[in-house]
Amino acid sequence: MHPLFDYLGSRTDATIKTLDELVRIQTHVPPGDNYEKAMDYAASRFEHLGFDVEKIFMPRELFEKKNPRLTHLKGDRVNVSATRDVGAKKTLLINTHLDVVPASANWSTPPFECTVKDGRIFGRGVADSKGGPAALFTVLSALEELDIQPEYNLNIALTTDEEMGPYSGLCYLADLGKLKADHFLSMDGDSDDITIASNGNIDWQVDVYGRSYHSGSSFMGVNAIENSIPVMNELMALKAKVEKRRSKVPASMAITEKTGLKTLMPVLNITVMNAGVKQNIVPDRCTMKGDRRFIPEENFDDARLEFDSAMKNIKNKYPYINFNYSCDEIYAPMLTNMDHPWVKEVQKVAGEVSGREVRLAGAQGSLDVAYAVKVTGLPACCFGIGRRMESNAHGDNENIRIEDLEMYTKFLGKLIAG
Numbered sequence: 001m002h003p004l005f006d007y008l009g010s011r012t013d014a015t016i017k018t019l020d021e022l023v024r025i026q027t028h029v030p031p032g033d034n035y036e037k038a039m040d041y042a043a044s045r046f047e048h049l050g051f052d053v054e055k056i057f058m059p060r061e062l063f064e065k066k067n068p069r070l071t072h073l074k075g076d077r078v079n080v081s082a083t084r085d086v087g088a089k090k091t092l093l094i095n096t097h098l099d100v101v102p103a104s105a106n107w108s109t110p111p112f113e114c115t116v117k118d119g120r121i122f123g124r125g126v127a128d129s130k131g132g133p134a135a136l137f138t139v140l141s142a143l144e145e146l147d148i149q150p151e152y153n154l155n156i157a158l159t160t161d162e163e164m165g166p167y168s169g170l171c172y173l174a175d176l177g178k179l180k181a182d183h184f185l186s187m188d189g190d191s192d193d194i195t196i197a198s199n200g201n202i203d204w205q206v207d208v209y210g211r212s213y214h215s216g217s218s219f220m221g222v223n224a225i226e227n228s229i230p231v232m233n234e235l236m237a238l239k240a241k242v243e244k245r246r247s248k249v250p251a252s253m254a255i256t257e258k259t260g261l262k263t264l265m266p267v268l269n270i271t272v273m274n275a276g277v278k279q280n281i282v283p284d285r286c287t288m289k290g291d292r293r294f295i296p297e298e299n300f301d302d303a304r305l306e307f308d309s310a311m312k313n314i315k316n317k318y319p320y321i322n323f324n325y326s327c328d329e330i331y332a333p334m335l336t337n338m339d340h341p342w343v344k345e346v347q348k349v350a351g352e353v354s355g356r357e358v359r360l361a362g363a364q365g366s367l368d369v370a371y372a373v374k375v376t377g378l379p380a381c382c383f384g385i386g387r388r389m390e391s392n393a394h395g396d397n398e399n400i401r402i403e404d405l406e407m408y409t410k411f412l413g414k415l416i417a418g
Ligand SMILES: [Zn+2]
Pocket: 097, 128, 129, 162, 188, 189
């Protein structure tokens, strides 16, 4: 094993150069204009490494049908599937996304290039999630040059639209049957924990209707905002009930340290509210939106029935309130058996290369990986480079530690070489 580790240790500059090249291709979404450029870059790297490479475009119609709120995003939705059969018994699926969130004007370094400073690399996407592919290219080159046979056949899926969803490139590849493997490593995660579970996600919306009128005679109209109050109260009662539940899956280390919460919990939130035009007009519509995150032990049908029954309560108690609602599953929850040999293997290797015990944990948020797991049934582990409390993924000055990037090449090297 040592020759590989030594070699990888000497290749950090090359990894940073690859990462810089990836960060410079501005794949922020919205709008996701440069997806093809990023995928062409990845495809040519894989071809040089002897992989069979397929560039996969999500058909526009399907993209718009599955993501009705994203129809304004122009540009091709491009993904890459790269496979290499080495004649091994088992196949390892490795995935992450090459799209990133946009960068604000408040960065202290140029966001779309890598800046190395104080032992860190700054750039949009270095943590979420371009560092993983950069490390992977270094590892695959190392295996070639040192003539080390991978322990697994490799199926690598680099995808897009994870940051927008719900129906990302990974979901499409899952539906196309392109994710055939025995084990699944998602590089879309941080290095604090190994994520083996995630909450499911439901988007809900309630529209309360009124009748607009001159507010001086407001009693002649119907005030949609005031009629929303009983609706909100009912939702708050449901929130209290839902949020008493606890999963058996451990919460992330960051959450446990900050809040004392030991396991995943479900939540219900009101996150959007739109109503009213002007002080002197009775509002004729109030739109509330929110989400409901459900733990792996719950399921969408039960969560929806529970939401339905809250809405029924409102109808019974306040028959004069006129409203409509919707409640849609965005992502299923994910749960990989914590005793699965693949989970044990990933945990062992992560522990060895990082020199600490890496815990298994669930994510409060939802992952497109969960969709792929639902379709394929694969045991999945998410482990990445960034640190939750330091890397500022999605924020300004996103960064990773250089030592963590090196750790990650060793992690991938050991995992792939066996
Ligand atoms: Zn990500």
